Amino acid sequence: xxxxxxxxxxxxxxxxxxxxxxxxxxxxxxxxxxxxxxxxxxxxxxxxxxxxxxxxxxxxxxxxxxxxxxxxxxxxxxxxxxxxxxxxxxxxxxxxxxxxxxxxxxxxxxxxxxxxxxxxxxxxxxxxxxxxxxxxxxxxxxxxxxxxxxxxxxxx
Amino acid sequence: xxxxxxxxxxxxxxxxxxxxxxxxxxxxxxxxxxxxxxxxxxxxxxxxxxxxxxxxxxxxxxxxxxxxxxxxxxxxxxxxxxxxxxxxxxxxxxxxxxxxxxxxxxxxxxxxxxxxxxxxxxxxxxxxxxxxxxxxxxxxxxxxxxxxxxxxxxxxxxxxxxxxxxxxxxxxxxxxxxxxxxxxxxxxxxxxxxxxxxxxxxxxxxxxxxxxxxxxxxxxxxxxxxxxxxxxxxxxxxxxxxxxxxxxxxxxxxxxxxxxxxxxxxxxxxxxxxxxxxxxxxxxxxxxxxxxxxxxxxxxxxxxxxxxxxxxxxxxxxxxxxxxxxxxxxxxxxxxxxxxxxxxxxxxxxxxxxxxxxxxxxxxxxxxxxxxxxxxxxxxxxxxxxxxxxxxxxxxxxxxxxxxxxxxxxxxxxxxxxxxxxxxxxxxxxxxxxxxxxxxxxxxxxxxxxxxxxxxxxxxxxxxxxxxxxxxxxxxxxxxxxxxxxxxxxxxxxxxxxxxxxxxxxxxxxxxxxxxxxxxxxxxxxxxxxxxxxxxxxxxxxxxxxxxxxxxxxxxxxxxxxxxxxxxxxxxxxxxxxxxxxxxxxxxxxxxxxxxxxxxxxxxxxxxxxxxxxxxxxxxxxxxxxxxxxxxxxxxxxxxxxxxxxxxxxxxxxxxxxxxxxxxxxxxxxxxxxxxxxxxxxxxxxxxxxxxxxxxxxxxxxxxxxxxxxxxxxxxxxxxxxxxxxxxxxxxxxxxxxxxxxxxxxxxxxxxxxxxxxxxxxxxxx
Numbered sequence: 001x002x003x004x005x006x007x008x009x010x011x012x013x014x015x016x017x018x019x020x021x022x023x024x025x026x027x028x029x030x031x032x033x034x035x036x037x038x039x040x041x042x043x044x045x046x047x048x049x050x051x052x053x054x055x056x057x058x059x060x061x062x063x064x065x066x067x068x069x070x071x072x073x074x075x076x077x078x079x080x081x082x083x084x085x086x087x088x089x090x091x092x093x094x095x096x097x098x099x100x101x102x103x104x105x106x107x108x109x110x111x112x113x114x115x116x117x118x119x120x121x122x123x124x125x126x127x128x129x130x131x132x133x134x135x136x137x138x139x140x141x142x143x144x145x146x147x148x149x150x151x152x153x154x155x156x
Numbered sequence: 157x158x159x160x161x162x163x164x165x166x167x168x169x170x171x172x173x174x175x176x177x178x179x180x181x182x183x184x185x186x187x188x189x190x191x192x193x194x195x196x197x198x199x200x201x202x203x204x205x206x207x208x209x210x211x212x213x214x215x216x217x218x219x220x221x222x223x224x225x226x227x228x229x230x231x232x233x234x235x236x237x238x239x240x241x242x243x244x245x246x247x248x249x250x251x252x253x254x255x256x257x258x259x260x261x262x263x264x265x266x267x268x269x270x271x272x273x274x275x276x277x278x279x280x281x282x283x284x285x286x287x288x289x290x291x292x293x294x295x296x297x298x299x300x301x302x303x304x305x306x307x308x309x310x311x312x313x314x315x316x317x318x319x320x321x322x323x324x325x326x327x328x329x330x331x332x333x334x335x336x337x338x339x340x341x342x343x344x345x346x347x348x349x350x351x352x353x354x355x356x357x358x359x360x361x362x363x364x365x366x367x368x369x370x371x372x373x374x375x376x377x378x379x380x381x382x383x384x385x386x387x388x389x390x391x392x393x394x395x396x397x398x399x400x401x402x403x404x405x406x407x408x409x410x411x412x413x414x415x416x417x418x419x420x421x422x423x424x425x426x427x428x429x430x431x432x433x434x435x436x437x438x439x440x441x442x443x444x445x446x447x448x449x450x451x452x453x454x455x456x457x458x459x460x461x462x463x464x465x466x467x468x469x470x471x472x473x474x475x476x477x478x479x480x481x482x483x484x485x486x487x488x489x490x491x492x493x494x495x496x497x498x499x500x501x502x503x504x505x506x507x508x509x510x511x512x513x514x515x516x517x518x519x520x521x522x523x524x525x526x527x528x529x530x531x532x533x534x535x536x537x538x539x540x541x542x543x544x545x546x547x548x549x550x551x552x553x554x555x556x557x558x559x560x561x562x563x564x565x566x567x568x569x570x571x572x573x574x575x576x577x578x579x580x581x582x583x584x585x586x587x588x589x590x591x592x593x594x595x596x597x598x599x600x601x602x603x604x605x606x607x608x609x610x611x612x613x614x615x616x617x618x619x620x621x622x623x624x625x626x627x628x629x630x631x632x633x634x635x636x637x638x639x640x641x642x643x644x645x646x647x648x649x650x651x652x653x654x655x656x657x658x659x660x661x662x663x664x665x666x667x668x669x670x671x672x673x674x675x676x677x678x679x680x681x682x683x684x685x686x687x688x689x690x691x692x693x694x695x696x697x698x699x700x701x702x703x704x705x706x707x708x709x710x711x712x713x714x715x716x717x718x719x720x721x722x723x724x725x726x727x728x729x730x731x732x733x734x735x736x737x738x739x740x741x742x743x744x745x746x747x748x749x750x751x752x753x754x755x756x757x758x759x760x761x762x763x764x765x766x767x768x769x770x771x772x773x774x775x776x777x778x779x780x781x782x783x784x785x786x787x788x789x790x791x792x793x794x795x796x797x798x799x800x801x802x803x804x805x806x807x808x809x810x811x812x813x814x815x816x817x818x819x820x821x822x823x824x825x826x827x828x829x830x831x832x833x834x835x836x837x838x839x840x841x842x843x844x845x846x847x848x849x850x851x852x853x854x855x856x857x858x859x860x861x862x863x864x865x866x867x868x869x870x871x872x873x874x875x876x877x878x879x880x881x882x883x884x885x886x887x888x889x890x891x892x893x894x895x896x897x898x899x900x901x902x903x904x905x906x907x908x909x910x911x912x913x914x915x916x917x918x919x920x921x922x
Binding site for chain 1: 247248249250384385387388389390391392393394395396397398400401403409433434435452453454455458528529530531532579580581582583584612614615616814815818819821822823824825826828847848849853854855856857859862
């Protein structure tokens with residue numbers, strides 16, 4: 001008997017049906033089944049935030065959500081944040097020249113987008129607390145803060 | 157600007173050797189190579205558009221159908237597009253942008269028309285002179301190492317374009333000038349764009365030798381001006397391509413359970429549970445572990461975790477531990493009979509030490525530390541069915557080392573390795589080792605599979621098979637005369653070998669001098685004329701590698717905490733003590749300036765209740781820096797909090813100033829982790845940590861308030877990518893001393909260690 005299960009979910013507004021081992025994390029479904037490689041693997045255990053996506057509108061770790069739990073759920077990835085890098089956070093990220101190696105930045109931006117949905121005018125302290133889940137080994141943190149602040153100012 | 161070409165130097169020699177070009181970017185057929193002088197400058201002529209600009213990474217340029225290759229770095233298209241090769245790997249440090257800026261500045265290109273093309277593997281054409289022409293991106297040596305050659309190449313292009321325009325107009329080249337992308341004849345108001353010239357240009361067979369303005373006087377236009385990094389837009393929308401993102405038709409997945417330490421081979425393997433997982437194709441026996449091939453990454457990872465392997469006990473590392481390492485290294489460091497390999501000797505240190513009125517000693521330690529680049533190691537390979545060729549996709553710090561290692565692993569010639577260099581999700585020294593084992597992985601697995609394979613390391617694999625900054629015990633002795641002047645200095649470094657493990661090729665010619673372990677023991681700006689630094693590298697069987705700031709990260713910590721101890725001993729303010737200690741050389745004048753400016757910025761000397769202030773100064777390969785930390789300590793837990801950090805940095809001419817600042821921010825954050833939390837421990841030869849929960853790197857809330865000042869000077873540019881890292885632990889330790897009177901002499905300054913040191917009124921090493 002096959003160990004695989006079939007799940008239908010919505011990713012970036014499009015319905016996808018995937019067949020995979022039931023405990024396959026959403027991360028690998030996105031990256032290798034659906035070829036949406038903007039979402040990154042960093043730790044696999046919800047420690048670094050590189051895989052941050054939105055599930056039903058809220059930031060979540062793609063590495064901690066098995067595909068079997070995602071039937072009917074709505075997932076947004078960095079590829080679905082805007083069609084043309086026009087999201088205020090993406091523009092601010094470029095203006096502040098945030099990324100260095102860039103590997104964590106999809107997750108950082110998706111996390112920040114979740115923050116602004118919950119709290120459109122966060123204080124610096126609130127930004128830092130909310131973004132604490134996401135590691136940037138290049139240490140671009142100060143620019144991330146500035147970019148979020150810029151997006152708040154310019155994005156409205 | 158006039159066009160000055162030196163008269164023909166000695167007769168140019170036609171290189172008959174085929175350029176060692178491998179991979180997807182062969183230089184076009186019919187290309188001739190001309191070498192000029194000894195500087196390794198190569199001038200080439202080609203007809204039509206070379207293949208490397210119309211395929212692979214250069215595909216974006218395919219719409220420009222005609223162009224002229226002016227030299228190995230520059231091709232100009234008739235539509236005005238200028239393609240500039242960038243020889244270095246991009247791992248976040250920004251040289252993909254910075255290097256072409258240097259060429260573009262000198263050739264007076266219109267930056268908006270520049271397209272950057274990653275250079276193919278070719279040491280002869282694209283190697284870094286600072287690494288004996290090895291195409292190796294490391295050591296913050298990229299801008300500084302390539303700078304002169306890139307200016308020369310740029311100047312040649314500008315000259316050749318002008319010469320062509322002069323010929324067409326029948327005027328002397330000396331009457332011409334350029335504006336970005338245009339050659340002008342002011343007298344007659346005529347102008348030709350670079351693209352128009354490309355349509356008729358003939359390229360001289362011999363490279364003109366151009367005199368470029370010395371850095372001290374040059375009028376730069378792009379160098380020193382900020383610009384958006386070319387890789388940044390792709391890094392905000394998920395389109396940036398790292399090797400982990402590569403998908404090729406027919407590709408399957410590989411995971412490898414690796415030996416727990418170097419040399420421990422699998423003895424008994426039970427793969428029954430692994431093979432029972434749906435999607436697993438088969439397991440692959442490897443010398444250094446067991447590989448799994450699967451249809452999906454998840455099946456591969458699950459199967460890897462389900463393998464039961466017994467390892468041979470013959471490896472050197474069995475039984476070794478961090479504690480045993482410290483005990484052994486300290487005993488060697490303290491033993492007067494120990495003899496090291498001299499790294500730097502000035503004067504007669506032994507005799508001077510004998511003459512000293514007093515001798516002051518200090519011991520400093522560092523644990524193993526892990527790179528923790530965000531992208532776990534991985535690569536993709538597609539070996540041909542016959543096994544006689546391979547295409548690889550990887551993130552490496554050396555294109556040419558990679559080609560050689562993969563060719564050797566497969567037993568095929570290097571020209572059968574097609575190389576695709578991808579962006580690196582962080583490097584920090586982890587991806588430039590001579591054996592590039594994480595790239596060889598996929599080559600071996602693809603050969604076994606007969607299909608393309610993406611081999612990914614999990615984060616746990618990346619930690620367990622990490623190659624670390626070594627464990628260190630440093631011992632410094634300073635001999636003082638009756639007036640307190642330092643008359644002798646002896647810095648002994650006992651650490652695991654690094655160069656011998658990370659790069660046996662370079663080690664062979666090093667005479668045992670381990671530049672990775674030892675760098676940073678030199679004191680080029682302090683007036684300590686009699687000094688010795690020596691290394692006693694140990695083979696513990698542990699895996700080591702250069703890690704951001706290499707030996708400087710620990711050796712400068714030892715130097716700068718020790719200097720602080722001397723200052724305290726003399727009752728002199730730490731800033732004043734360093735200023736008094738500085739030499740009178742021009743370099744030391746720059747040192748003075750960074751220290752004075754940092755002190756000024758931090759309002760050094762102002763009392764802050766509950767806070768301590770500490771300074772560190774550093775010459776890092778010519779870059780001058782000072783850092784000041786403001787800290788507090790929670791005495792109940794021992795936790796150190798860094799509230800503010802001031803940093804001044806003089807890299808000479810900053811090619812890309814905002815990027816120098818960004819790299820300095822980055823270096824400080826990296827140093828913060830190494831200083832306070834990051835520690836790998838070894839027990840029975842095996843790494844004890846696994847992931848970010850037990851190897852803790854800085855997060856946003858750990859950040860101090862930064863105050864960074866870039867001090868541009870008219871000197872040859874020096875490195876920026878890691879220079880501030882070593883300042884952080886020493887400035888923090890010195891600040892804790894100012895606050896508490898207790899010296900912290902070991903990285904990382906973990907809360908438990910700090911608490912114990914506070915209780916015992918000093919950190920004691922057994």
